[in-house]
Amino acid sequence: MEFEGINFKDQSLISVLNQIHAKYNYIPEEMMFDLSDRLKISLSKIYGVITFYTGFKLEKPGKHIIRVCTGTACYVNHSEVILEIMRDEFGIEEGKTTEDGKLSVDRVACIGACALAPVMELDGQMVGKLTKKKVMRVLREVFEDD
Amino acid sequence: MTEVRICKGTGCISSGAEKIANEFENLGIEVKQSGCHGLCSKGPIAIVDGVFYGDLKVKDVKLIVEDHIKNGKPVDKLLWDHYTKFEEIPFYKKQTRLILRNCGLIDPENIDEYINKDGYKGLRETLTIKPSDVIDSITRSGLRGLGGAGFPTGLKWKIGSEQKSNIKYVIVNADEGDPGAFMDRAILEGDPHSVIEGLIMGGYAIGATQGLIYVRQEYPLAIKRIKKAIDDAKERGFLGSNILDTDFCFEIEIHEGAGAFVCGEETAMIQSITGERGTPQLKPPYPAVKGLSSKPTIINNVKTWSAVSWIMLHGWEEFFKIGNENCHGTAIFSLTGKIKYSGLIEVPMGMTLREIIFDIGGGMEKGKFKAVQTGGPSGGTIPFDMLDTPVGFESMAKIGSIMGSGGMVVIDDSSCIIDFAKFFIDFCVDESCGKCIPCREGTFQLAKLLDQIITGKANEDTLKLLEELSFAIKNTALCGLGTTAPNPVLSTLKYYRTEYIEHLHGICKAGVCKGMYTIQINQDLCNQCGICQRGCPEEGAITGDRKTSFLIINDLCTECNACRLACPKQCIEVVQ
Numbered sequence: 001m002e003f004e005g006i007n008f009k010d011q012s013l014i015s016v017l018n019q020i021h022a023k024y025n026y027i028p029e030e031m032m033f034d035l036s037d038r039l040k041i042s043l044s045k046i047y048g049v050i051t052f053y054t055g056f057k058l059e060k061p062g063k064h065i066i067r068v069c070t071g072t073a074c075y076v077n078h079s080e081v082i083l084e085i086m087r088d089e090f091g092i093e094e095g096k097t098t099e100d101g102k103l104s105v106d107r108v109a110c111i112g113a114c115a116l117a118p119v120m121e122l123d124g125q126m127v128g129k130l131t132k133k134k135v136m137r138v139l140r141e142v143f144e145d146d
Numbered sequence: 147m148t149e150v151r152i153c154k155g156t157g158c159i160s161s162g163a164e165k166i167a168n169e170f171e172n173l174g175i176e177v178k179q180s181g182c183h184g185l186c187s188k189g190p191i192a193i194v195d196g197v198f199y200g201d202l203k204v205k206d207v208k209l210i211v212e213d214h215i216k217n218g219k220p221v222d223k224l225l226w227d228h229y230t231k232f233e234e235i236p237f238y239k240k241q242t243r244l245i246l247r248n249c250g251l252i253d254p255e256n257i258d259e260y261i262n263k264d265g266y267k268g269l270r271e272t273l274t275i276k277p278s279d280v281i282d283s284i285t286r287s288g289l290r291g292l293g294g295a296g297f298p299t300g301l302k303w304k305i306g307s308e309q310k311s312n313i314k315y316v317i318v319n320a321d322e323g324d325p326g327a328f329m330d331r332a333i334l335e336g337d338p339h340s341v342i343e344g345l346i347m348g349g350y351a352i353g354a355t356q357g358l359i360y361v362r363q364e365y366p367l368a369i370k371r372i373k374k375a376i377d378d379a380k381e382r383g384f385l386g387s388n389i390l391d392t393d394f395c396f397e398i399e400i401h402e403g404a405g406a407f408v409c410g411e412e413t414a415m416i417q418s419i420t421g422e423r424g425t426p427q428l429k430p431p432y433p434a435v436k437g438l439s440s441k442p443t444i445i446n447n448v449k450t451w452s453a454v455s456w457i458m459l460h461g462w463e464e465f466f467k468i469g470n471e472n473c474h475g476t477a478i479f480s481l482t483g484k485i486k487y488s489g490l491i492e493v494p495m496g497m498t499l500r501e502i503i504f505d506i507g508g509g510m511e512k513g514k515f516k517a518v519q520t521g522g523p524s525g526g527t528i529p530f531d532m533l534d535t536p537v538g539f540e541s542m543a544k545i546g547s548i549m550g551s552g553g554m555v556v557i558d559d560s561s562c563i564i565d566f567a568k569f570f571i572d573f574c575v576d577e578s579c580g581k582c583i584p585c586r587e588g589t590f591q592l593a594k595l596l597d598q599i600i601t602g603k604a605n606e607d608t609l610k611l612l613e614e615l616s617f618a619i620k621n622t623a624l625c626g627l628g629t630t631a632p633n634p635v636l637s638t639l640k641y642y643r644t645e646y647i648e649h650l651h652g653i654c655k656a657g658v659c660k661g662m663y664t665i666q667i668n669q670d671l672c673n674q675c676g677i678c679q680r681g682c683p684e685e686g687a688i689t690g691d692r693k694t695s696f697l698i699i700n701d702l703c704t705e706c707n708a709c710r711l712a713c714p715k716q717c718i719e720v721v722q
């Protein structure tokens with residue numbers, strides 16, 4: 001775990017964390033210690049900030065990340081069914097990573113594509129107007145890929 | 147030369163805009179890009195010499211190239227209702243697009259296209275008049291904060307300008323709070339320069355040399371385009387030192403948020419910018435007096451800044467003329483839910499909700515109108531007979547909702563109003579920063595009470611308690627998030643009380659709350675396709691075959707709703 005490529009100059013804690021997150025997709029625990037030394041900010045504060053914002057994760061995510069939107073527009077268009085499909089058909093729980101480390105599923109409140117509700121994001125790519133078929137296809141592709 | 151412009155907003159990209167663009171290029175046609183048109187539900191979209199083509203498939207491109215581009219005949223079967231001019235399509239016709247003036251029409255990554263639309267012309271003129279005159283124009287225009295609160299922008303600026311300090315800040319609030327709205331994203335992706343230009347003008351007016359854009363990290367494309375816009379503006383001398391050869395110097399920085407609804411609140415945002423947890427602070431002092439690093443700080447929403455650059459270009463009188471006597475200018479809504487045409491719209495203040503939903507939005511998709519919710523988690527739910535309410539800050543507050551930042555979600559009779567209210571309360575429980583007790587504990591208890599209602603464990607007293615608690619939170623919470631959190635409950639209690647009472651008697655007519663309804667197949671509508679049976683996970687819960695008829699055995703049914711969602715003819719009905 002390296003700080004390589006992370007810009008510390010005149011940066012607030014959050015932007016440093018954002019950079020780390022962009023690099024690793026989570027904030028590794030040992031980095032919190034190093035960060036605390038480097039920025040002269042107490043560990044408890046760093047931990048407090050990380051847990052305050054939903055954008056920061058403390059656990060290593062899977063190779064692929066799916067974020068299911070449960071914002072209002074998606075909720076009205078039955079986004080909960082999408083999480084159900086993942087659970088019932090593939091045994092993936094929201095907020096968890098599959099045992100083989102392949103996939104993590106998270107929920108988010110609105111990714112700004114409400115007109116295409118219900119939507120989810122696979123590794124940063126938006127997939128809109130979801131149907132059961134589409135969800136199944138995306139998931140199968142994820143599991144087939146290695 | 148034919149101009150082909152393809153929407154490269156987030157929505158259209160996800161619907162396959164890149165493939166369409168590539169196909170045009172393969173066929174030797176040069177394409178230009180644009181930001182979001184607002185009608186993302188029809189993506190991918192291409193505008194060919196002003197003609198609107200939506201829902202495009204790759205194979206359609208060839209036809210457009212052959213017939214339209216080469217032979218000058220628009221491809222009728224690909225048009226929307228035979229409309230050739232996109233301004234004539236009902237969705238666009240009733241709109242007045244000031245803030246969205248360039249969205250969908252120009253390439254957001256090309257500063258020259260913005261300049262060709264009179265971009266930065268307003269800035270040139272602004273820098274020749276006195277800062278106090280700029281504030282005067284904004285004040286007279288009647289512009290009010292479009293982030294939700296509706297505070298007069300001119301007044302806010304005046305307060306900021308009167309502070310004696312050599313360092314001041316102006317900030318763009320692009321932390322779209324409302325979970326079901328995407329206007330800030332669309333503007334930043336579609337026309338970033340309009341916001342940047344407004345911000346520079348604001349800096350000049352109040353005497354700030356540093357601007358900040360606080361944007362959600364969930365919006366990578368927006369961030370990329372703002373970065374590019376800032377660099378380009380610098381290169382052309384609209385930003386940096388001695389802007390347009392005047393003494394005025396101004397820089398802009400981007401700050402990425404990390405996902406917290408409460409950071410839309412000004413003081414919380416300031417905390418977040420300095421790297422803290424985003425908890426709101428007691429006001430006064432207001433940020434305009436003592437904000438970021440204790441310096442005077444003016445924070446306005448994306449839409450407000452974009453409106454500023456419009457006003458300074460066209461004059462305050464033009465802006466003042468639009469709207470009604472109470473509210474001037476336009477309002478932007480992200481119209482979504484069970485409506486035919488979802489998208490981003492801009493209408494003059496004072497237009498009625500009915501016009502917005504039925505004329506622009508095309509009415510309901512299939513179900514029956516039940517309610518429209520505005521203002522997100524801080525807003526209220528509005529019933530059918532109130533749809534003649536004009537949009538505006540006061541008029542909407544009067545009926546128990548708010549303008550908010552522009553979320554407008556339409557629901558039909560397949561949504562349960564209590565479940566809907568609970569959705570918003572759950573959101574607030576998640577997003578409460580935890581600083582003040584009324585919000586932290588109160589919303590949690592509200593959620594519990596609502597849970598009792600939808601699981602059939604409530605009685606009359608529960609409703610009373612619900613109401614009392616809502617008022618208590620409203621009166622005692624620290625910041626705007628907390629004081630408005632009970633609105634979804636209060637407004638539904640007011641307009642949909644019968645539905646609450648029905649739940650007390652174990653009835654959910656929408657067919658959402660488990661154990662409060664049964665379903666059956668409407669045999670008149672059913673065409674025996676058998677899709678419901680195949681979708682049903684319970685062995686034997688749907689009997690019959692394609693030759694006879696299908697029947698739901700309610701004793702075996704687990705109310706999972708798989709059949710209702712699967713049925714292509716919507717013939718599975720809720721009965722009590």
Ligand code: FES
Nearest residue numbers: 069071074113114
């Ligand atoms: S509500 Fe799902 S994208 Fe906005």
Ligand code: FES
Nearest residue numbers: 155157158182186
């Ligand atoms: S993204 Fe293309 S219309 Fe909205």
